[in-house]
Amino acid sequence: MEEKIEIAKKLEILRTSRNDADYINKDINIEDVEISRTTFEEIIDSIENL
Numbered sequence: 940m941e942e943k944i945e946i947a948k949k950l951e952i953l954r955t956s957r958n959d960a961d962y963i964n965k966d967i968n969i970e971d972v973e974i975s976r977t978t979f980e981e982i983i984d985s986i987e988n989l
Contacts, residue, residue, distance in 0.1 A: 942985055949982050 956975055959965040 942989060946982055946985050949978050949985075953978055953982075 953975060956971065960967050
């Protein structure tokens, strides 16, 4: 159950980042992209290990 909560938190981080980029027009740099990519990969790994 704790693993699912962590996945949900990471998904929320990605959603917030996307909303910032899409609706707030926040400047996105390569560091932001790498953080999102790493977070995405962690989510995929976690789901595969459920």
